Each structure stands twice: as structure tokens, then as C-alpha cells.
Amino acid sequence: MTDPRLQRLAAALPGLRLLTDANDLEHYGRDWTRHWTPAPLAIALPGSVEEVQAIVRWANDEGVAIVPSGGRTGLSGGAVAANGELVLSLQRMNRELAFDATDRTLTVQAGMPLQALHEAAKAHGLVYPVDFASRGSCSIGGNVATNAGGIRVIRYGNTREWIAGLKVVAGNGELMELNRALVKNSSGYDLRHLMVASEGTLGVVVEVTVRLTSPPPPTRTMLLGLPTFDALMQVFAELRSRLRLEAFEFFTDRALHHVVAHGASQPLDGRHPYYVVAEFADQGEADEVAVLSAFEHCVGQGWVDDGVIAQSEAQAAQIWWLREGITESMAHLASYKNDVSVRVSAMPAFLAESIALFEREYPEFDVVWFGHIGDGNLHITIVKPEAMAKDAFMTECARVTELLAATLQRHGGSISAEHGIGLVKKPYLSSTRNVAEIAAMRGIKQALDPKGILNPGKVFDA
Amino acid sequence: MTDPRLQRLAAALPGLRLLTDANDLEHYGRDWTRHWTPAPLAIALPGSVEEVQAIVRWANDEGVAIVPSGGRTGLSGGAVAANGELVLSLQRMNRELAFDATDRTLTVQAGMPLQALHEAAKAHGLVYPVDFASRGSCSIGGNVATNAGGIRVIRYGNTREWIAGLKVVAGNGELMELNRALVKNSSGYDLRHLMVASEGTLGVVVEVTVRLTSPPPPTRTMLLGLPTFDALMQVFAELRSRLRLEAFEFFTDRALHHVVAHGASQPLDGRHPYYVVAEFADQGEADEVAVLSAFEHCVGQGWVDDGVIAQSEAQAAQIWWLREGITESMAHLASYKNDVSVRVSAMPAFLAESIALFEREYPEFDVVWFGHIGDGNLHITIVKPEAMAKDAFMTECARVTELLAATLQRHGGSISAEHGIGLVKKPYLSSTRNVAEIAAMRGIKQALDPKGILNPGKVFDA
Numbered sequence: 001m002t003d004p005r006l007q008r009l010a011a012a013l014p015g016l017r018l019l020t021d022a023n024d025l026e027h028y029g030r031d032w033t034r035h036w037t038p039a040p041l042a043i044a045l046p047g048s049v050e051e052v053q054a055i056v057r058w059a060n061d062e063g064v065a066i067v068p069s070g071g072r073t074g075l076s077g078g079a080v081a082a083n084g085e086l087v088l089s090l091q092r093m094n095r096e097l098a099f100d101a102t103d104r105t106l107t108v109q110a111g112m113p114l115q116a117l118h119e120a121a122k123a124h125g126l127v128y129p130v131d132f133a134s135r136g137s138c139s140i141g142g143n144v145a146t147n148a149g150g151i152r153v154i155r156y157g158n159t160r161e162w163i164a165g166l167k168v169v170a171g172n173g174e175l176m177e178l179n180r181a182l183v184k185n186s187s188g189y190d191l192r193h194l195m196v197a198s199e200g201t202l203g204v205v206v207e208v209t210v211r212l213t214s215p216p217p218p219t220r221t222m223l224l225g226l227p228t229f230d231a232l233m234q235v236f237a238e239l240r241s242r243l244r245l246e247a248f249e250f251f252t253d254r255a256l257h258h259v260v261a262h263g264a265s266q267p268l269d270g271r272h273p274y275y276v277v278a279e280f281a282d283q284g285e286a287d288e289v290a291v292l293s294a295f296e297h298c299v300g301q302g303w304v305d306d307g308v309i310a311q312s313e314a315q316a317a318q319i320w321w322l323r324e325g326i327t328e329s330m331a332h333l334a335s336y337k338n339d340v341s342v343r344v345s346a347m348p349a350f351l352a353e354s355i356a357l358f359e360r361e362y363p364e365f366d367v368v369w370f371g372h373i374g375d376g377n378l379h380i381t382i383v384k385p386e387a388m389a390k391d392a393f394m395t396e397c398a399r400v401t402e403l404l405a406a407t408l409q410r411h412g413g414s415i416s417a418e419h420g421i422g423l424v425k426k427p428y429l430s431s432t433r434n435v436a437e438i439a440a441m442r443g444i445k446q447a448l449d450p451k452g453i454l455n456p457g458k459v460f461d462a
Numbered sequence: 463m464t465d466p467r468l469q470r471l472a473a474a475l476p477g478l479r480l481l482t483d484a485n486d487l488e489h490y491g492r493d494w495t496r497h498w499t500p501a502p503l504a505i506a507l508p509g510s511v512e513e514v515q516a517i518v519r520w521a522n523d524e525g526v527a528i529v530p531s532g533g534r535t536g537l538s539g540g541a542v543a544a545n546g547e548l549v550l551s552l553q554r555m556n557r558e559l560a561f562d563a564t565d566r567t568l569t570v571q572a573g574m575p576l577q578a579l580h581e582a583a584k585a586h587g588l589v590y591p592v593d594f595a596s597r598g599s600c601s602i603g604g605n606v607a608t609n610a611g612g613i614r615v616i617r618y619g620n621t622r623e624w625i626a627g628l629k630v631v632a633g634n635g636e637l638m639e640l641n642r643a644l645v646k647n648s649s650g651y652d653l654r655h656l657m658v659a660s661e662g663t664l665g666v667v668v669e670v671t672v673r674l675t676s677p678p679p680p681t682r683t684m685l686l687g688l689p690t691f692d693a694l695m696q697v698f699a700e701l702r703s704r705l706r707l708e709a710f711e712f713f714t715d716r717a718l719h720h721v722v723a724h725g726a727s728q729p730l731d732g733r734h735p736y737y738v739v740a741e742f743a744d745q746g747e748a749d750e751v752a753v754l755s756a757f758e759h760c761v762g763q764g765w766v767d768d769g770v771i772a773q774s775e776a777q778a779a780q781i782w783w784l785r786e787g788i789t790e791s792m793a794h795l796a797s798y799k800n801d802v803s804v805r806v807s808a809m810p811a812f813l814a815e816s817i818a819l820f821e822r823e824y825p826e827f828d829v830v831w832f833g834h835i836g837d838g839n840l841h842i843t844i845v846k847p848e849a850m851a852k853d854a855f856m857t858e859c860a861r862v863t864e865l866l867a868a869t870l871q872r873h874g875g876s877i878s879a880e881h882g883i884g885l886v887k888k889p890y891l892s893s894t895r896n897v898a899e900i901a902a903m904r905g906i907k908q909a910l911d912p913k914g915i916l917n918p919g920k921v922f923d924a
Contacts (some may be wrong), residue, residue: 014494033899044552057589100805100807101804101808103805103806103807104697105805119785146648147648147717148789149646149648153645153646158645158646160652160655161623168575170898170902172898173897174896174897174898174901175609175896176896176898177896177899178899180804180873180874181874181880182803182804182805182807182838182874182876183620183803183805183806183836183839184803184834184838184839184874184879184880185803185837185874185878185879185894186608186609186611186616186658186659186876186878186879186880186881186882186883186923187876187877187878187883187887187891187894187895188800188883188891188894188895188899188900188903188921189656189659189664189902189903189906190622190655190656190658191899191902191903192657193622193652193655193658194651194652194656194906196655197648197650197651197652198651198653202651208730216547237564251892253805255549259593276716331795341644341645341646341647342563343562343564343643343644343645344564344565344568344645345562345563345564345565350888374645375645375646376644376645376646377645377646400532412642412643412644413644414644414646414647414648414649415649416647416648417644417646417647417648418646418648419648420648421648421649421650423603426648429649429650431649432647432649432650433649434637434638434639435636436636436637436638437638437639437650437653438650439636440638440651440653440909441634441650441653442909442911443906444651444656444905444906444909445908446909447902447903447905447908448905448906448907449911459650461652
């Protein structure tokens with residue numbers, strides 16, 4: 001620890017855990033993107049709000065940039081530290097702080113992993129319903145930073161909808177206690193909502209109070225094989241009107257190929273261009289009759305070629321893994337990820353144009369489509385051909401993302417549905433936000449972080 | 463129209479409707495508060511987004527302040543123009559613009575009254591579920607400006623939860639299209655949520671896209687008479703756990719006194735310290751059994767002294783009027799209104815302290831309590847004694863509100879649950895928002911409205 005700035009930090013906070021080993025710098029300096037070479041100054045692992053405040057004050061004094069860091073499962077480079085930043089990891093601040101049965105709220109430190117939050121809610125007989133595949137590694141603070149969505153948005157909404165209060169260390173080290181779990185609070189600007197999805201550029205989230213809800217009814221899981229995307233939209237409309245849908249996810253045959261290659265078993269006879277995993281409430285005979293009748297209707301219309309309803313929890317887990325395992329099954333492959341959204345009503349036209357775009361521009365590439373139809377959210381993962389150099393691949397992806405962004409803009413969509421802008425999508429922000437909005441965002445950043453020490457260079461250049 | 467600034471405005475926008483008659487200045491210069499003397503420069507009634515943009519640009523050039531104006535039903539002075547401002551009324555911009563059945567969204571101009579929005583939703587077979595007594599006069603743009611709550615928050619949340627997109631004219635006249643009805647959109651700061659509850663100080667909302675939902679199940683309405691507030695909290699917990707509550711409102715005997723004096727008929731035999739209006743789903747025999755069983759349990763516990771379940775829509779409307787008519791029945795009286803909230807769990811302790819405070823400080827005053835228990839929201843209206851001069855009364859109210867704000871602060875509450883801060887609650891903002899938060903709010907205001915032309919002096923002094 002020869003850097004005089006770090007020495008002054010250590011002197012000011014003798015109890016602070018600071019890491020500077022090369023392995024630690026690499027481990028904490030990057031997220032699930034692999035494009036940037038980690039190069040942080042050091043890693044700080046504070047144990048208290050006061051330590052976080054002191055670190056932020058130090059960063060202001062020294063002019064050192066801070067990268068707030070949760071589980072670093074992000075896919076947009078929002079938690080990458082490649083420019084001598086101090087990584088401020090909330091990893092040690094992972095405890096439950098308070099539960100209130102009347103308010104149905106749970107307050108935890110921001111570093112608590114999502115799965116631990118699920119378990120804590122369950123221990124109180126309730127549910128925190130936001131969920132997605134990286135639950136074991138991601139943290140609730142990181143979920144707040146990107147307004148994480150996931151597989152049950154169709155039923156429960158995004159992270160934002162469940163945030164009753166946030167404690168945030170502001171850019172000057174002051175502590176803000178935003179909304180304090182009030183149901184109704186019209187007392188000036190809602191800075192809580194401003195912090196959600198701000199990707200660590202406006203403050204460091206240190207405590208999160210989430211609302212909980214009653215456990216959902218028993219559910220059943222269904223896998224369907226479909227011939228076309230139009231059929232898929234029809235099935236979505238039909239199931240949404242007939243059943244209480246808890247999830248409605250889709251993927252293509254190419255996505256299935258990767259999960260099966262990674263060890264999953266082929267779920268249906270034959271192969272189908274599109275697959276759907278649907279989860280619906282099943283509270284007894286009436287629901288089961290409704291499900292069978294909806295299924296038969298969809299088959300009769302030619303929208304569904306084959307399907308299976310899970311008969312056990314194990315089978316439901318197998319079906320879910322076909323969808324949730326996609327990203328993990330492709331983790332060993334170099335790839336470029338798009339995470340876009342349009343209004344649900346714009347989905348068919350947007351998808352048709354996008355498929356045509358990718359077929360024209362990437363005829364030889366492996367392009368994997370999956371996502372959340374009910375939310376208008378598509379994930380598009382492009383696999384780097386083995387023979388192609390990494391830089392050439394990235395150049396190629398940038399070129400096509402430009403075209404995709406233009407398509408999105410025509411359809412009123414967003415270049416980031418749930419992964420955030422970070423570094424990866426920064427060049428395309430203007431496809432989604434107009435000049436006036438980006439100017440307003442810059443002004444807000446300048447007002448709340450005048451020295452530009454909070455995750456600089458992410459989302460936009462200040 | 464001798465003011466040269468107005469002459470330049472009229473010259474720049476020959477089609478703009480401008481009013482300068484004394485009656486119009488008075489009518490459009492105030493809201494439902496009566497403390498300030500209206501003194502606007504003029505009233506502009508634009509008919510298009512382009513006219514609103516031109517007015518904002520003119521205001522920047524001339525250094526004229528603008529007061530965005532909806533139905534002016536506000537109770538905090540947020541729409542008062544008492545300092546030579548131009549009132550920018552959205553009254554003529556009140557049309558439906560678009561409906562999408564797949565997205566279940568309805569886009570309207572900001573000046574559409576809430577009741578017209580309800581009717582438009584109904585015409586599409588759906589429901590916009592935010593509702594309150596001023597529905598006939600207030601506008602959806604004004605609802606957005608204060609994040610209006612109302613009588614169904616317990617079931618459906620506040621206005622904020624239903625806003626899928628906003629078109630906003632920024633402080634420099636540029637148009638921002640915020641969120642554009644996307645379900646998932648993590649592309650930088652959510653300026654839509656920043657605009658909600660900003661009371662016209664950050665932009666002029668010109669178009670609103672709301673989400674709609676399915677019509678609720680048939681409901682029944684119940685009126686209960688209760689002996690104590692503790693009993694009321696018990697009844698709330700019991701009914702919430704046993705029934706699907708759509709509303710749970712309370713008022714005191716003093717509130718009932720005013721509504722009955724205004725023409726409503728005495729609803730129950732005898733008088734009771736507290737009354738509850740509850741609305742719950744009633745889809746048939748099982749629900750009715752559950753209701754009767756819950757009611758009998760509450761009576762058996764001594765929590766409920768008397769009650770009635772409406773047997774017709776007319777009777778339900780009569781019961782609702784006992785609650786919704788309170789503000790109207792007191793409109794002819796000079797009064798001071800508090801609209802405070804705490805977490806629901808903090809309600810009993812806060813209420814006990816507040817009642818003690820008012821009994822100590824206002825032993826001779828008529829203090830009327832009512833509100834939304836399930837949201838932690840209390841309305842406290844203090845009637846001016848006839849013999850007291852208006853200024854002395856306001857001084858007295860300010861003194862006691864100071865004490866109430868201190869009580870709220872101890873309980874982590876808010877000085878404004880749903881009415882907004884405006885002018886009336888501005889002196890007490892620091893009871894709810896700390897120094898760092900108010901500084902952040904000032905910085906945001908400065909960034910988005912550098913010339914300070916948007917509703918200056920409201921919420922805080924910039």
C-alpha cells in the first residue's frame with residue numbers, strides 16, 4: 001500500500017478493510033462483462049454506513065473516483081473499475097436490520113444477496129417477489145442500481161415497485177434517508193426513485209427497505225413448443241386472459257441448443273422454432289380445467305405444436321432451467337449481449353424487423369433470442385465465431401447494435417430493459433433518451449456529484 | 463393588455479388564448495386554499511404542446527414566472543399565483559389521444575379531469591383506479607404534480623404507480639418524452655418519477671399515459687361505529703387479513719357532525735367516537751360468509767359497537783358520502799388543513815401523541831380527524847373559531863403545526879402525504895427531508911430550471 005492517497009485513507013479509517021493484491025484487484029474490478037481490463041486503485045470493504053461516508057469524503061478530498069460494487073453480476077459494465085478507481089464493495093454489509101409485520105417491510109444492508117433476501121422474507125412468512133437467475137450472487141443494492149427486472153415482472157413489476165425506502169450516501173458523504181417506508185409521501189422530489197436505476201452515479205445505496213407480500217398461490221409450470229413468433233403472441237394473449245400468469249418466458253431453438261449442450265435434457269419430442277415457459281396459479285380443479293382448456297384451444301388454433309405440464313417440483317425446476325440456464329450455458333463463450341424493450345404491442349413488428357436485420361447482417365453468426373414477452377423485453381446474445389478475433393467481433397457488434405438502436409428508436413423502445421447502460425450501452429443512449437433528457441441527466445449528476453467521483457464514465461460522459 | 467411582455471407573447475403566438483380580466487385573474491390565480499390574494503400577470507390557455515413550449519421559451523426570455531395550472535383543487539397553494547406570474551392553464555388540453563388494448567394504456571392531455579379519465583377508461587372496458595372526492599374538478603396533470611393518493615391507495619397505490627409515460631415541457635422549452643409506456647426501461651435516470659410530485663417546479667406535464675386495469679370484482683360497502691382508535695387498528699388488521707379490502711377509511715364523530723349538518727342523514731343509532739367506511743370484494747356466498755364472520759368477530763371482541771352493510775348502490779353511495787363529503791361540508795368554514803403520514807405501524811403512537819397535542823394546544827378549537835388508515839395517512843382540519851381574526855388564527859395554526867411537525871419527525875413521518883408542499887407546508891419541509899435531501903432538491907431545480915421560471919417559491923425557496 002504505497003499510494004499516499006490510500007495511506008491517508010487507512011490512517012483516517014484504521015479499521016477499514018482494504019485490499020490491494022493483484023488477484024483482488026482483478027476479482028473486484030470487473031463484472032460479468034469481460035471486455036475491460038480491471039485496474040482499480042484498491043478495494044475497500046466497509047463494515048458500516050459511517051465508513052462508507054468517510055470513504056466518500058476521502059474520495060472528494062483526494063479526487064479519487066469510486067465504483068460502488070455489489071455482486072458484480074451486471075452485464076453492462078456498470079461495476080467495472082478499469083481506470084484507477086476505488087472499488088467500494090458492499091459485500092460485508094449484508095445483514096438483516098429490521099422487519100415490521102404491520103408495514104410488511106424488511107430492511108437490509110445493501111450488500112445482502114438477493115437469495116438471502118428471499119430467505120429472510122420467507123422466514124417472516126412473506127415473499128420478496130423480484131427474482132432472476134443470478135439470485136445467488138447479485139446483491140439487493142445492485143438490483144436497485146439497475147432496477148433489476150427478471151422473470152416475474154409480468155406479475156409483480158420491477159425492483160423499483162418494491163422499494164419502500166433507501167439510505168443513500170450522497171456525493172458529498174452526507175446520508176439521505178429516502179422515503180422511510182411511507183406509503184404516502186408527497187414532500188418534494190422523490191429522490192428514492194431517482195436513485196433506482198442510477199447505476200451508482202448519484203449515490204451509494206447502503207440500506208434498502210423492501211415491501212414484502214403474501215406467498216403466491218401454488219403454481220404449475222408449463223413448457224410449450226411453438227411454430228412462429230406470431231403464434232407465441234397469440235398464446236400470450238390467450239393465457240393472460242384465461243389464467244393468472246405468474247411468468248411467461250420464451251426462448252428460441254438456438255437457446256435450447258446451448259442449454260442442452262450444457263447438460264439439460266431435451267424436453268419435448270422433436271424441435272420447435274420457439275419455446276415458452278409459463279407459470280400460472282393452480283389452486284385446484286377449476287384452475288386445472290382452465291389450463292387444459294386454454295392449452296387445447298391453443299393447440300386447436302395451430303399456435304402450439306407440443307407441450308408438457310410439470311407434474312412435480314423437480315420437473316418444474318427442470319423446465320425452468322431450460323430458460324434460466326441460458327446465460328450460464330453460454331458463459332464460456334465470448335459473446336455480445338443486447339437487452340432491449342419495446343411496448344408489448346410493438347413487439348411483433350419490432351421482432352420481425354430485428355430478425356431480418358440480424359439475418360441480413362449476421363448470416364453466419366450464432367444469434368440467441370430469449371426473454372420476457374409480457375414485459376416487451378428481448379435478450380439477444382451474439383456468439384463470437386471461434387475464428388474471429390475479439391476486436392473484430394466487437395467492432396462488428398458495435399456496427400450492428402447501431403442498426404438495432406435505430407430500429408428500436410423507430411419503435412419507441414429502450415436500449416436497456418433491465419441490465420442498465422453502464423459502459424456497454426453508453427454509445428447508444430441517445431436512441432432511447434432525447435437531447436433534452438440527457439442534458440437534464442447531466443445537470444442532475446453535476447448537482448448531486450459536483451466533483452464527479454461517483455462511478456464516472458458510466459451511463460453517460462458528464 | 464398593456465404589459466409589453468404580454469404584447470410580445472401575443473405577437474409571438476397570435477392564436478394563443480390569453481385572459482387578463484380581473485375576474486379571470488382571481489379565478490385562475492388561486493386553488494382551494496384561500497390564504498393568498500391572487501395576483502397573476504395573465505392567464506394563458508394554450509391548445510397544443512407547441513404553444514406550451516413557446517410560452518416557456520417566452521418566460522425564459524422575459525424572466526416571467528409560470529404557474530402550471532390544472533383543476534386548482536390543491537390544498538397546499540401549489541397552484542396559487544400571487545406574484546405577477548403567468549398562469550399556464552392546461553384546461554383546454556383535455557382530450558383523449560390514444561388507447562392501446564394490448565398495453566392497456568390510455569394517453570390523454572394533461573388537462574383532462576380525473577372523472578373524464580375514469581369515463582374514458584370505462585369506455586374501453588377497463589379501469590383507472592386512482593380516485594378521490596375532487597374527481598370532477600381536478601386534472602390528471604395536477605394529480606401527477608402531487609402524486610395524488612385518495613381512497614383506494616390501500617389496494618391500488620398512488621398516482622405514481624399508474625404513470626406509464628409523461629410528456630413534459632422542460633424549463634428551457636424542450637420536450638421530454640419520459641418512459642414512453644415501457645414496462646422495462648433501465649436507460650439512465652427515471653425523470654418520469656422525478657416529475658411526479660414535483661408540483662410544477664421542474665417542468666410542465668402536457669401529456670400523460672396511464673396504465674389501466676381490469677374492472678374490480680363487485681364490492682360491498684360497510685359502515686362501522688367504533689369506541690377507540692386502538693379498536694380501529696385491530697379492526698383494520700382483522701379485515702385486511704380476512705377480506706380483500708378495496709378501501710378502509712376513517713373519520714371521527716366531529717367529522718360526521720359537519721357532514722350531517724351539511725345534509726347527510728345520521729347513519730347509525732347513537733354516536734360513536736370513530737367511524738370506518740370499508741369496501742371489500744364480494745363475489746358471492748363465500749365472501750358474504752367471510753364478511754359476516756369478520757364483523758361478528760370484531761363485535762365479539764368489543765372493537766365494533768354498531769355497523770351496517772349497504773344493501774344497494776344508493777345506500778353505498780350514502781355511506782361513501784359520509785367520508786367523501788367531509789371536505790365539501792367544511793368548505794364554507796375558514797380552516798387550516800394538515801395532511802400527514804407515518805408508517806402504518808407508527809400510527810397508534812403518533813395519533814395518541816397528536817391527539818394529546820391538539821387537546822393541550824387547542825382545547826377550545828373544533829379539530830376534525832379523518833383519513834386513510836391503511837396508508838398511514840391522517841387529515842386534520844382545524845376550524846377557525848368565528849370570533850377569532852384570520853391572521854391570529856393562521857399564527858396559531860403555524861405555531862401548532864410546528865409542534866405537529868416535530869412529533870411527525872420523531873415518528874419518521876411526512877408533513878405532506880398527498881396534498882403536496884406548495885406554499886402551505888413549505889416552512890415545515892425540513893421535518894420530513896433532511897439538509898442533504900433539500901440541498902439535492904435545490905441542485906436538481908437549479909439544473910432543470912436555471913432561470914427559476916417554473917412555479918418559483920413553491921416546495922422550497924431555490
